[in-house]
Amino acid sequence: MGRRRKRRKAVVKKVVKVPTVFECPRCASRTLSITLKKKDENRAYAIIACGTCGLLDDEDFTDIPAIYQAVDVYAKFIDLYNSGRAKIKSISESGAGIGQST
Numbered sequence: 001m002g003r004r005r006k007r008r009k010a011v012v013k014k015v016v017k018v019p020t021v022f023e024c025p026r027c028a029s030r031t032l033s034i035t036l037k038k039k040d041e042n043r044a045y046a047i048i049a050c051g052t053c054g055l056l057d058d059e060d061f062t063d064i065p066a067i068y069q070a071v072d073v074y075a076k077f078i079d080l081y082n083s084g085r086a087k088i089k090s091i092s093e094s095g096a097g098i099g100q101s102t
């Protein structure tokens, strides 16, 4: 006959919104947005863009399973980024910037 401990039930069932904004590996701002677009029932693609430093990656995730969520893409992107294999471009890359001519 033990005492019954009342277990606190955490019944707060909020609909958890999956974040689509992450920390940018390049500038460390929390402005890295991941946009997922479905191509068809099974395949999708993702565009990764940072609003602060202009990082853009729209080539590495052009064919991903449609069940992928932004967090999955983000994890893979970080892997790629850290291994130096991510095909990163810059949004503001329009001629100016790197390689100034004297």
Ligand SMILES: [Zn+2]
Pocket (backbone or CB within 6 Å): 024, 025, 026, 027, 028, 029, 050, 051, 052, 053, 054, 055
């Ligand atoms: Zn950034």
